[in-house]
Amino acid sequence: MPKAFRETDGPHHVAIIMDGNGRWAQMRNRPRLFGHQRGAKRVREVVEACPELGIKYLTIFAFSTENWKRTQVEVAGLMSLFRRYIMKEMQAFVKENVRVRFIGDRPRLDAKLRTLMDEAEQMTSHCTGTNLTIALNYGGRDEVARATKRLAEDVQAGRLRPQDVTEETLPKYLDTCVLPDPDLVIRTSGEARISNFLLWQSAYAEYEFVDTLWPDFTAEELARLSQSYGRRDRRFGAVSA
Incomplete structure (x- = not known):
């Protein structure tokens, strides 16, 4: 990790679209699930790097609402991988x-996986270090739709007046209601799109699109991107002094 990096320079909340697992495996003539397994191992290294970089919140995109379109074999393999990952990593975390924490629409996930997710959140609820949020069966539009439905129900029940609905109201109904908005969003594998990830929350985030495939992404690269973020002029619509 570069010695010149100062903790206060970097982002406090980093969100990562972990892309490229399947291609990484195919380049090595291995099944796509092999790439997902290697990608899961990479998460640990990135999580461990966060405290020294001053990253208090890390949100990772593990499985999108659109990923159900993949082959039945790959989806089943991913669900099995998620279950094994949670059981293996929770004691270490x-x-x-x-x-x-987990965000996303849980009902479509199988009962055993949902139980493990609940147990992981409960087991780590007292932890005060890095906040790791895993987006599982998550889609930004789906999240906003679910949040709007809950908001509308509160209006209908008289718990909220229509005139009190503001830009500050909706975030209280989002899956991420207890989290700050991301400062930096990173997408690996060379793709330059956001793929329905944290649409509301990342309105003013800085973006980095890198060519590295996720299984090759390192703590050193995270440090470099955090340094780059620290040199940016974030104006939020205003003019620099």
């Missing part, structure tokens, strides 16, 4: 003081 507790030891490392990492708080784990």
Whole structure:
């Protein structure tokens, strides 16, 4: 990690679209699931790098609402991988003081996976270090639609007046209601699109699109991108002094 990096220079909330697992595996003549397995291992290294970089919140895009369109074999393999990952990593995350949360539409996931997700959140609820949020069966439009439905129900029930609905109201109904908005969104694998990820929350985030495939993404690259973020002039619509 570069010595010149200062903790206060970098982003406090980094969100990552972890893309390129399948291509990484295919380049090595291996099944796509092999790439997903290697990508899961890469998460640990990135999580462990966060405290030194001053990254308090890390949100990773694990499975989108659109990923159900993939082959049945790949989807089943991914669900099995998620279950194994949670069972394997949770004790380590507790030891490392990492708080784990999940965002996304849970009902479509299988019962065992949902139970493991609940247990992971409960087991790490006391942790005060890095906040790791895993987006699982998540889509930005789906999240906004679900949030709007809950908001409308509160209006209909008289718990909220229509005139009180503002730009600050909707975020309270989003899956990320307890999280700050991301400062930096990173997408790996050379694709330059946001793929329905944190649409509301990342309105003023900085973006980095890198060519590295996710299984090759390192803590050093995260540090470099965090340094680059620290040199940006973030004006939020205003003019620099």
